[in-house]
Amino acid sequence: xxxxxxxxxxxxxxxxxxxxxxxxxxxxxxxxxxxxxxxxxxxxxxxxxxxxxxxxxxxxxxxxxxxxxxxxxxxxxxxxxxxxxxxxxxxxxxxxxxxxxxxxxxxxxxxxxxxxxxxxxxxxxxxxxxxxxxxxxxxxxxxxxxxxxxxxxxxxxxxxxxxxxxxxxxxxxxxxxxxxxxxxxxxxxxxxxxxxxxxxxxxxxxxxxxxxxxxxxxxxxxxxxxxxxxxxxxxxxxxxxxxxxxxxxxxxxxxxxxxxxxxxxxxxxxxxxxxxxxxxxxxxxxxxxxxxxxxxxxxxxxxxxxxxxxxxxxxxxxxxxxxxxxxxxxxxxxxxxxxxxxxxxxxxxxxxxxxxxxxxxxxxxxxxxxxxxxxxxxxxxxxx
Numbered sequence: 012x013x014x015x016x017x018x019x020x021x022x023x024x025x026x027x028x029x030x031x032x033x034x035x036x037x038x039x040x041x042x043x044x045x046x047x048x049x050x051x052x053x054x055x056x057x058x059x060x061x062x063x064x065x066x067x068x069x070x071x072x073x074x075x076x077x078x079x080x081x082x083x084x085x086x087x088x089x090x091x092x093x094x095x096x097x098x099x100x101x102x103x104x105x106x107x108x109x110x111x112x113x114x115x116x117x118x119x120x121x122x123x124x125x126x127x128x129x130x131x132x133x134x135x136x137x138x139x140x141x142x143x144x145x146x147x148x149x150x151x152x153x154x155x156x157x158x159x160x161x162x163x164x165x166x167x168x169x170x171x172x173x174x175x176x177x178x179x180x181x182x183x184x185x186x187x188x189x190x191x192x193x194x195x196x197x198x199x200x201x202x203x204x205x206x207x208x209x210x211x212x213x214x215x216x217x218x219x220x221x222x223x224x225x226x227x228x229x230x231x232x233x234x235x236x237x238x239x240x241x242x243x244x245x246x247x248x249x250x251x252x253x254x255x256x257x258x259x260x261x262x263x264x265x266x267x268x269x270x271x272x273x274x275x276x277x278x279x280x281x282x283x284x285x286x287x288x289x290x291x292x293x294x295x296x297x298x299x300x301x302x303x304x305x306x307x308x309x310x311x312x313x314x315x316x317x318x319x320x321x322x323x324x325x326x327x328x329x330x331x332x333x334x335x336x337x338x339x340x341x342x343x344x345x346x347x348x349x350x351x352x353x354x355x356x357x358x359x360x361x362x363x364x365x366x367x368x369x370x371x372x373x374x375x376x377x378x379x380x381x382x383x384x385x386x387x388x389x390x391x392x393x394x395x
Contacts, residue, residue: 012041012044013040013041013044013045013102013386013389014041014044014045014099014100014101014102015037015040015041015044015045015046015101015102015103015104015105015389016046016048016092016095016096016099016101016103016104016105016116016119016125017033017037017045017046017047017048017064017104017105017106017107018047018048018049018088018092018104018105018106018107018112018113018115018116019033019047019048019049019106019107019108019112020049020050020071020088020107020108020111020112021033021049021050021107021108022034022047022049022050022058022066023058023062024052024053024054024055024057024058025050025052027218028132028184028304028306029107029108029130029132031306032107032130032184032185032306032381033047033049033107034058034062035185035187035378035381035382036185036378036381036382036385037064038062038063038064039378039379039382040382040385040386040389041063041064042063042064043063043064043065044065045064045065046064046065046066046067046095046099046101047064047065047066047067048067048069048088048091048092048095049066049067049068049069049071050068050069050070050071051068051069051070051071052068055068067091067095069087069088069091070087071084071087071088071111072084081111084111085111085114085115088111088112088115089115089118089119092104092115092116092119093118093119093122093123096119096120096122096123096125097123101123101125102125102126102389103120103125103126103127103128103156103389104116104119104120104125104126104127104128105127105128105129105130106127106128106129106130106151107130108129108130108131108132108135109129109131109135109136109147109148109149109151109152110135110144110147110148110151112129113127113129113148113151113152113155114147114148114150114151116129116151117129117151117154117155120156126156126157127154127155127156127157128155128156128157128158128159128388129151129152129155129157129158129159130158130159130161131152131158131159131160131161131165131168131169132161132165132303132304133160133161133162133164133165133168133301133302133303133304133324133325134300134301134302134303134324135148135303136148136165136168136169136172137168137299137300137301138298138299138300140299149172149173152169152172152174153172153173153174153175155178156178157178157179157180157388158174158178158179158180159179159180159181159182159385159388160179160180160181160182161181161182161183161184161303161304161325161328162181162183162303162304162324162325162327162328162329163181163325163327163328164303164324164325164327164328165181165303165304165325166179166181180388182381182384182385182388183304183309183328183329183375183376183381184304184306184309184376184381185309185376185377185378185380185381186306186309186310186313186372186376186377186378187377187378188313188372188373188376188377188378190281191281191284191310191313191314192281192313192314193285193314193315193369194285195281195282195285195314196282197282197283197285197286200279200282200283200286201286204243204245204270204272206243207241209241210241210242210243211240211241211242211243211288211289211355212242212243212244212245212286212287212288212289213228213232213242213243213244213245213287213288213289213290213291213319213351213355214244214245214247214283214284214286214287214289214290214291214311215228215244215245215246215247215248215290215291215292216246216247216248216275216280216283216307217247217248217250217292217307218248218249218250219246219248219249219250219251219252219253219256220250220251220252220300221252221255221297221300222294222295222296222297222300222301222302222323223292223294223302224291224292224293224294224295224321224341224347225246225252225256225292226252226255226256226259227293227295227341227344227347228244228246228291228292228293228347228351229244229256229259229260229263229265229269230259230263230344230347230348231293231344231347231348231351232244232265232268232269232351233263233264233265233268233269234344234348235348235351235352235355236265236268238352240352240355242268242355243268243269243270244265244268244269244270244291245269245270245271245272245283245287246269246270246271246272247272247273247274247275247280247283248273248274249273249274253271256271257271280310281310281314284310284311284313284314284316285314285315285316287311287316288316288355288358288361289316289317289318289319289351289354289355289361290307290308290311290316290317290318290319290336291318291319291351292305292307292308292318292319292320292321293319293320293321293339293341293347293350294320294321294323294324294326294341295321295323295340295341295342296323296324301323301324301325302321302323302324302325302326303324303325304324304325304326304328304329305320305324305325305326305329305330306329308320308326308329308330308336309329309372309376311368312330312335312336312365312368312369312371312372312376313368313369313372313376314369315365315366315368315369316365316368317335317336317337317354317361317364317365317368318330318335318336318337318368319336319337319339319347319350319351319354320336320337320338320339321338321339321340321341322338322339322340322341323341326338330368331367331371334364334367335364335365335367335368335371336354336364336368337350337353337354
């Protein structure tokens with residue numbers, strides 16, 4: 012029986028890979044004896060009622076006029092976690108990021124003589140410069156008993172920060188293979204946008220931020236459309252680049268070719284993955300902001316689809332170049348164009364890449380396997 016205290020600001024129903032990872036793994040590691048401290052957000056009650064772990068919700072909002080603005084958040088996180096640690100016999104304390112969770116977890120763990128495990132996802136390690144936040148993050152990671160890295164790239168970044176390599180364990184994030192799987196009913200999706208049977212469908216989903224490379228995809232699709240290649244491009248998601256992407260679509264006159272459909276529902280996301288021919292997210296590094304792993308690539312692979320990924324960050328752990336998809340330089344538009352053209356020109360090869368990705372997911376990326384790897388880390392730390 013795992014008796015764990017898990018600190019994660021991000022948890023369902025909040026969107027994103029970290030929130031999903033925390034929810035999926037720990038419900039497979041135990042029941043009510045695992046306590047999760049997280050943020051109170053709209054829709055939380057429905058999640059907490061159905062989730063097998065014990066969920067504690069806090070108001071973790073920053074206060075803009077306070078210096079530091081996160082002071083109240085850290086205080087609430089600390090005292091709630093300390094109270095739980097003093098009143099329960101936890102085996103360990105797990106934190107899903109170095110800040111804010113990891114620093115709080117380290118303090119509580121040292122006060123209550125428990126080991127602490129901190130997750131590192133990649134992008135948070137490279138976007139905070141070298142100021143106070145970076146130093147606090149590095150302190151927490153250096154003093155953790157175990158650091159879980161989500162990719163080889165993240166591990167290398169941790170080593171550059173001076174983290175003891177003996178304390179780093181790589182555990183990839185996963186996917187629910189009962190949800191993301193081939194053969195789902197996709198009727199009505201292509202038809203809703205007037206996509207003809209002879210047109211290839213390229214699909215992207217994610218937060219509309221510059222590092223994802225959706226702008227490069229619009230340029231690439233415009234170029235291939237001008238060459239006479241029948242294709243459509245569907246972008247799902249919301250974010251700060253909405254107006255920028257809409258401007259690019261208009262600039263390249265591809266309003267009838269590129270479709271930005273906003274947020275998609277949880278049931279429809281795997282359907283769109285099934286409906287597409289290629290999943291694309293040619294991510295790039297922008298001032299240290301990069302993709303730590305790319306769970307969406309694994310979700311696409313679970314549906315039997317190849318991916319066009321960028322070379323930046325940790326995507327090499329999610330997409331194997333020339334095996335489950337292609338990785339290209341997302342900074343260079345022509346590299347994105349050529350990669351997409353190469354995939355669309357060879358349907359049989361594209362299918363083979365998708366099937367190889369599906370086999371790889373079934374072999375090592377189901378959430379049950381991620382939970383098993385996490386369990387082994389727990390047992391190793393406990394000397395069992």
